[in-house]
Amino acid sequence: MVRARPLHRDDPSKEPLIGNVKVTREDWLNVALDALVSDGVEQVKVLALGDRLGVSRSSFYWYFTSRQDLLDALLDHWEKTNTAALVDLAGAEAATITAAVCNVFRAVVNPALFDIAFDFAVRDWARRSGAVRRVLDRSEALRLDALTAMFARHGYDPLEALTRARVLYYMQIGYNDADLREPVEDRLRLVPMYLYVFTGRHAQPAEIADFTTYARRIDQGETS
Amino acid sequence: MVRARPLHRDDPSKEPLIGNVKVTREDWLNVALDALVSDGVEQVKVLALGDRLGVSRSSFYWYFTSRQDLLDALLDHWEKTNTAALVDLAGAEAATITAAVCNVFRAVVNPALFDIAFDFAVRDWARRSGAVRRVLDRSEALRLDALTAMFARHGYDPLEALTRARVLYYMQIGYNDADLREPVEDRLRLVPMYLYVFTGRHAQPAEIADFTTYARRIDQGETS
DNA sequence: GCGGCACTGGACATTTCTGTCTAGACAGGG
DNA sequence: CCCTGTCTAGACAGAAATGTCCAGTGCCGC
Numbered sequence: 001m002v003r004a005r006p007l008h009r010d011d012p013s014k015e016p017l018i019g020n021v022k023v024t025r026e027d028w029l030n031v032a033l034d035a036l037v038s039d040g041v042e043q044v045k046v047l048a049l050g051d052r053l054g055v056s057r058s059s060f061y062w063y064f065t066s067r068q069d070l071l072d073a074l075l076d077h078w079e080k081t082n083t084a085a086l087v088d089l090a091g092a093e094a095a096t097i098t099a100a101v102c103n104v105f106r107a108v109v110n111p112a113l114f115d116i117a118f119d120f121a122v123r124d125w126a127r128r129s130g131a132v133r134r135v136l137d138r139s140e141a142l143r144l145d146a147l148t149a150m151f152a153r154h155g156y157d158p159l160e161a162l163t164r165a166r167v168l169y170y171m172q173i174g175y176n177d178a179d180l181r182e183p184v185e186d187r188l189r190l191v192p193m194y195l196y197v198f199t200g201r202h203a204q205p206a207e208i209a210d211f212t213t214y215a216r217r218i219d220q221g222e223t224s
Numbered sequence: 225m226v227r228a229r230p231l232h233r234d235d236p237s238k239e240p241l242i243g244n245v246k247v248t249r250e251d252w253l254n255v256a257l258d259a260l261v262s263d264g265v266e267q268v269k270v271l272a273l274g275d276r277l278g279v280s281r282s283s284f285y286w287y288f289t290s291r292q293d294l295l296d297a298l299l300d301h302w303e304k305t306n307t308a309a310l311v312d313l314a315g316a317e318a319a320t321i322t323a324a325v326c327n328v329f330r331a332v333v334n335p336a337l338f339d340i341a342f343d344f345a346v347r348d349w350a351r352r353s354g355a356v357r358r359v360l361d362r363s364e365a366l367r368l369d370a371l372t373a374m375f376a377r378h379g380y381d382p383l384e385a386l387t388r389a390r391v392l393y394y395m396q397i398g399y400n401d402a403d404l405r406e407p408v409e410d411r412l413r414l415v416p417m418y419l420y421v422f423t424g425r426h427a428q429p430a431e432i433a434d435f436t437t438y439a440r441r442i443d444q445g446e447t448s
Numbered sequence: 449g450c451g452g453c454a455c456t457g458g459a460c461a462t463t464t465c466t467g468t469c470t471a472g473a474c475a476g477g478g
Numbered sequence: 479c480c481c482t483g484t485c486t487a488g489a490c491a492g493a494a495a496t497g498t499c500c501a502g503t504g505c506c507g508c
Contacts, residue, residue: 059454170398
């Protein structure tokens with residue numbers, strides 16, 4: 001998976017670089033994020049990142065005190081950006097629980113809302129670092145609380161709300177882990193039944209149609 | 225998590241080592257498996273493994289042609305051992321679908337049947353290696369087919385059987401990924417509701433009692 | 449034009465890792 | 479006792495990585 005963002009020097013919408021500057025701190029961060037996502041935290045190496053950027057390592061040490069400083073910045077970025085959309089969608093107004101779950105599904109299919117690959121990179125990293133594990137656990141608790149509250153708002157008793165929130169959330173994690181890369185149409189074919197299993201209720205056709213339209217737009221590269 | 229098996233030289237049930245032998249090929253494999261599970265594939269390093277075993281690296285190169293040879297052996301071991309029990313349990317006779325799912329839960333709670341940590345180590349590894357990814361995908365297809373067939377045997381139509389199999393399987397993967405380490409009693413409290421969500425049917429008290437008894441025995445360290 | 453500052457390349461030192469090679473240890477068989 | 483084969487320690491070579499340090503580059507302000 002290639003997810004490279006253009007370097008500052010190649011992005012016409014950015015201010016031109018001044019002086020002897022070849023890459024910015026953000027360039028280093030972006031290329032590190034790419035490496036983290038595609039190759040895992042062990043491969044976030046200063047030498048290799050410099051190679052990707054086409055520069056020596058020197059400016060890295062100007063911008064960051066150490067490799068650990070860079071890793072800390074990446075984790076901070078993840079914590080600030082990868083949970084909010086899911087929590088917002090779970091909290092959004094919805095007439096029925098199946099419409100509410102469709103809202104949550106929007107995060108699942110739209111990388112601009114929820115970056116699955118980044119999430120997994122951090123999840124892997126958490127297996128090797130207690131500090132990362134704790135950050136991940138914090139965010140997961142927020143996510144599960146939001147989903148549990150969503151089910152509760154729609155009339156499920158506390159035990160059932162908690163259980164269904166877990167089934168919904170952890171199933172998405174497991175499914176994303178499998179990285180099946182199924183065509184969107186194959187995925188959409190199962191949506192009505194998924195909604196039934198997750199909620200115990202049948203979705204209304206309009207709810208499914210709304211989500212289906214959205215998912216197809218995202219699949220075709222349109223932003224929402 | 226410490227999962228070390230005794231070295232051959234420390235295991236009274238094993239034949240004594242002869243000649244100048246300090247560690248066996250199996251010792252190297254076992255210590256590599258420990259490192260893979262606790263620290264991930266990048267940390268499976270010959271030098272470090274030798275340190276764990278208290279020997280130099282020399283005998284490693286007698287037993288294996290290279291580090292890759294060792295990694296291949298680990299993956300082979302995983303493929304041969306970590307799917308069979310789950311598939312067998314999904315195929316076992318059961319009077320109801322909820323009893324059948326309780327059979328599958330046995331794999332989930334018994335590390336002797338299904339080694340969750342090993343599974344995750346391989347899952348992480350698969351993110352970095354196409355070859356490992358393919359082995360993992362093969363095993364996952366077997367697992368999902370077995371679960372889908374289980375639901376189908378109990379009268380679910382093909383689409384529903386597939387969907388429920390995926391929800392059951394991927395939810396377990398996601399839950400295990402979270403590594404919550406919940407006390408067994410906390411987990412058991414949710415079992416009836418999990419069974420209802422996964423199957424759409426209410427379990428019979430005897431089914432839950434059977435599984436609960438089993439899970440407590442496993443938690444207390446008894447083997448089945 | 450000069451000095452200062454923010455970057456930059458690249459040399460240096462150190463550490464860790466893999467694989468190769470050689471001599472040594474030990475048991476078994478003749 | 480000697481030979482053979484299976485292990486074993488440890489030296490060696492080469493590669494890759496991090497952090498430190500110093501001289502060079504280019505812009506800005508005076």
